[in-house]
Amino acid sequence: MVVLYLGGNHIGGGIPEWLLNINRETLRILSLSTNSLLRELSPTICKLSSLIRLDLSHNKLRGKLPNCFGKFSKSLSVLSLTDNSFSGNIPNFTKGNQLKLIDLSYNLFEGKLSQSLTNCKMLGHLNVESNKLNDVFPYWLGTLPELIILNLRANQFHGVISEHRTKLHFPKLYIIDISYNNFIGKLPLKYIQSWNAMTSISVENFGYLTSLSINFSAYFDSVGNPVFYFQTILIIKGMYRQFDGIQNIIEIINFSNNKFNGEILEVIGNLKGLYALDLSKNSLSGSIPSSLGKLAKLESLDLSQNELSGQIPSELAQLFFLQYFNVSYNHLSGSIPQQNQLSTFESSSFEGNMGLCGIPLPNLCGNSEALKPPLVEDEQQEESSYLFQFGWQVVVIGYGCGFLARLFIAKIVIP
16 A cells, blocks of 8 residues: 545544554655644654655644654654644754654644754745744755745744744745735845846746645556646636646745834845735834835735825836735825726725825815815716816726735645
């Protein structure tokens, strides 16, 4: 037996010992996801020394992971434990491992993020979202040459993101989510400057992304050997798209719900491949950089609930793919640009800025309409004709759907 899938079968209790003792040297893939497994994980699982994929996600497993867990299989490429109740520290990972994907999200892991993760030289995706990790920003992960996705969302990470003297600063990073933590200080300039993977623009525009998943598939060749490959699945406005391999097609920065201060960096405008930028619910000040208008692929921009001032740059009207825009509850002033996409958003995108005026807000710029005397019927008709002659038109307010901050990485996997 090489591949064993038992997902979604309502299996309860602990993982059966007989299951962990069969075909130890030949079993390559074990999936027990989406069951009702309980109890702690038995150390017997470490005897499955030939595994390349282990998926125990979406169960009710609890307790600490066995001490052997980070070293039992040097061939392991994918480890998915998401949506359980595992606790304690994240295990140590030994040198020479083949791990490409580690998903420990939605558990109860605590303490610091294990620096043994630097031994995972092939790691492309690390997800520790929604745990109880309490640590400073793990700058040392920047030395991992293949890291594409980093998700630290909803933990207790804290402090200033210091710019340490490392040779690499996440050179292949496409997605970073550090939202819902307690980071402080200014936005990390040198890190953002080094994210070269985000500076390229993909050839094809994929529309407004609502879901991303990376699925694992396997088949057997003519002589019975297993062949493994990735598939990337996108759901865009309800439309299903599938690609072979892991596609570097979206770039996302989510720094929201922290305590960052200072100004929004001009250099963010150089990340021309960005699809979504969320800096909301911080204490950022100063003006909105006009360089954000160079983010030609941007589909979601959220700068709400900060201390931003000045006018909304007219350059943002160049963002033709923008589907979600929110600058509410800042200290912005002046007129709202009416060109292109910026004229399609509802008043909720701009509310809470006392100095802003113009459509779609009720207060017109200069309050010129309020100073005019009431018009009689004939005058109203004449005024309507006058406005028409000068090309005024009704602006239809579009509804911008919010961008899904969380990534659903499911059934993920192998080379």
